[in-house]
Amino acid sequence: MSLTGKTIAIIGGKTGLLGQALCRTFSQAGAHPLALSSADCDILNPKSVERILNRKDPDILINAAAYTQVDQAEDEAEKAFALNATAPPLLAALAAQRSIPFVHYSTDFVFRGDKTAPYTEYDPTTPFSVYGISKADGERGLLKLGYEHTLIIRISWLFGPDRMNFVEKILTLCDTHDSLTVVDDQFGSPSYAPDIASGTLNLLKKQATGVFHLANSGQTSWHGLASMAATLADKKCTVTPVPSSDYPTKAVRPHYSVLDLSKYTRTTGLTPRLWEDALKDYIHNQLHLGTDTV
Numbered sequence: 241m242s243l244t245g246k247t248i249a250i251i252g253g254k255t256g257l258l259g260q261a262l263c264r265t266f267s268q269a270g271a272h273p274l275a276l277s278s279a280d281c282d283i284l285n286p287k288s289v290e291r292i293l294n295r296k297d298p299d300i301l302i303n304a305a306a307y308t309q310v311d312q313a314e315d316e317a318e319k320a321f322a323l324n325a326t327a328p329p330l331l332a333a334l335a336a337q338r339s340i341p342f343v344h345y346s347t348d349f350v351f352r353g354d355k356t357a358p359y360t361e362y363d364p365t366t367p368f369s370v371y372g373i374s375k376a377d378g379e380r381g382l383l384k385l386g387y388e389h390t391l392i393i394r395i396s397w398l399f400g401p402d403r404m405n406f407v408e409k410i411l412t413l414c415d416t417h418d419s420l421t422v423v424d425d426q427f428g429s430p431s432y433a434p435d436i437a438s439g440t441l442n443l444l445k446k447q448a449t450g451v452f453h454l455a456n457s458g459q460t461s462w463h464g465l466a467s468m469a470a471t472l473a474d475k476k477c478t479v480t481p482v483p484s485s486d487y488p489t490k491a492v493r494p495h496y497s498v499l500d501l502s503k504y505t506r507t508t509g510l511t512p513r514l515w516e517d518a519l520k521d522y523i524h525n526q527l528h529l530g531t532d533t534v
């Protein structure tokens with residue numbers, strides 16, 4: 241399917257980390273992204289979404305909005321479930337009424353983390369944080385609805401331009417600290433937002449539906465990601481590995497949530513670039529930090 245000239249409604253497109261990357265990528269591909277904020281349409285109020293869809297008549301509806309504060313969700317379960325579990329099937333139903341594709345994002349935190357090999361789309365979801373449970377419920381609600389043009393893309397450890405994220409936080413802390421400690425016993429797949437956006441485009445071109453895993457290739461720990469970021473940005477700060485037990489958080493995170501990307505590769509014929517290459521691109525070309533900058 242060609243996306244040239246198509247109108248793509250992107251909820252979360254005005255302020256979200258992924259939403260803004262989607263808008264840029266779709267625009268560069270010749271489509272017309274319609275960036276939507278919660279003021280334009282509130283996913284907790286389907287009538288407001290319906291009004292926008294009636295007015296703009298998009299060809300595709302993308303939901304890049306969510307409750308994403310993983311620790312805060314432990315105290316705000318009701319809000320997390322409303323946004324992550326209740327809203328997505330209502331959005332998919334609106335897309336179904338109009339016979340347009342619906343794209344939704346989920347997370348590696350739907351997995352418990354007790355595997356030692358990458359998680360595939362066929363592994364059962366067994367989350368234990370409120371955030372993870374709410375996202376898994378959202379997925380289940382969408383699949384139960386049975387709308388054939390729904391695409392659910394699970395991503396992980398998102399970083400990129402336009403919104404504060406783990407990498408930028410680490411680099412900012414490096415400016416005011418001689419040393420930092422970062423956990424080295426949680427492993428995952430970093431995902432560069434512009435790469436997730438182009439991966440989404442590739443899946444839509446193939447008219448993919450169902451559940452897909454998408455991230456950059458390779459895996460690392462939070463410490464591995466932080467220390468590589470500090471090195472690439474030429475920061476003088478020492479990044480020391482520590483176990484998760486030294487850094488207790490409200491929400492328990494999986495120790496291992498690397499995503500298997502082979503279904504994406506089989507479907508599109510493409511392999512996402514390594515997370516190290518994406519990180520380098522981000523730090524040198526977006527943040528303009530490090531030795532490669534002129």
Ligand SMILES: NC(=O)c1ccc[n+]([C@@H]2O[C@H](COP(=O)([O-])OP(=O)(O)OC[C@H]3O[C@@H](n4cnc5c(N)ncnc54)[C@H](OP(=O)(O)O)[C@@H]3O)[C@@H](O)[C@H]2O)c1
Pocket residue numbers: 251252253254255256257258259276277278279281282283284304305306307308323345346347348375395396397398399403
């Ligand atoms: N960040 C990660 O590390 C990560 C990892 C795995 C999966 N994911 C998933 O990837 C997707 C995108 O995450 P992200 O990090 O890009 O999110 P984000 O930067 O936190 O942005 C969330 C967006 O949700 C919108 N939103 C919140 N409440 C809304 C409402 N009631 N109605 C409409 N929009 C609302 C916000 O828009 P306003 O500012 O206009 O309110 C904001 O743009 C989510 O599904 C998330 O679960 C993220």
